Amino acid sequence: MIRRAKYVHFFLIGLLASACANHSEEELVDCATSGLTLAVDNQANPSGCGVEDGTITVSGTGGRTPYQFSLDGTTFQANGAFSKLLGGSYTVTLKDANGCATTTDVTLQVPSSDLTASAETTMTTGCDTNNGSITVTAEGSKTPFQYKLGTGAFGDNPVFENLASGQYSVTVRDADNCAQVISTTVARGESxxxxxxxxxxxxxxxxxxxxxxxxxxxxxxxxxxxxxxxxxxxxxxxxxxxxxxxxxxxxxxxxxxxxxxxxxxxxxxxx
Structure with a gap:
């Protein structure tokens, strides 16, 4: 029984070593030196208050193709053209085939609107926890304001809690149905x-x-x-x-x- 156990032990070690030696793993990449760069090629403001016709076009260089692009850090697409946008601040993310990523901020202005909005965040604490938050401050003459997180429903509460670390999109709407989008990031605290x-x-x-x-x-x-x-x-x-x-x-x-x-x-x- 002891001899059989030793045989199985050394057989498993040999099998593991063989699997590693025969496996061709692609070279690991240091994203800090990948040269991945994101450029804003064009942007167009929306034509009016509450009108979703703004556009942003970006492109990438460096890193490893193919690239993917996102406005929310979660949903990615193969091209850098984004349309049907409200006014506001957007964080565009470029990710390459190695999983490296870089971001840039783009602001679209709404003509004839005095609505402005900003966001403050609290970071998460611990590993893999959802205890971050976003607090939105809105200013303008057309009160009251309403707020929504991502694709959720509008409500009166400007505070969003129990959030994981990551990038979020918050929309603020005034009484004239004029809206501003805010891209913000809940940072990860020390885990x-x-x-x-x-x-x-x-x-x-x-x-x-x-x-x-x-x-x-x-x-x-x-x-x-x-x-x-x-x-x-x-x-x-x-x-x-x-x-x-x-x-x-x-x-x-x-x-x-x-x-x-x-x-x-x-x-x-x-x-």
């Missing part, structure tokens, strides 16, 4: 996830194993913190998409994937 206490063990157990990301194995060598940090954004993207670790190795748990994302979003610190 409390550490490299030494949480992430290192995940990397060593699933990535920096024989035949994979170790000295003499597949590059980069993830036994070195500097290499893990340099590839942190790509590690987050690939683990989140469940394409890392490669086929033939046990899949990461969702809690491990969340911890990696939190650590990367905290700045991939050596803590």
């Amino acid at each position: 409390g996830v550490t490299f030494s206490g949480d992430i290192k063990a995940i990397i060593q157990a699933n990535c920096a194993v024989s035949g994979c990301h170790v000295a003499g194995g597949q590059s980069p060598n993830f036994t070195l913190f500097s290499n893990v940090k340099a590839n942190a954004a790509a590690i987050k993207t690939r683990t989140g998409a469940r394409i890392m670790p490669p086929a033939g190795q046990p899949a990461l748990s969702q809690s491990a994937i969340n911890e990696i994302a939190c650590w990367v979003d905290d700045g991939a610190k050596d803590n």
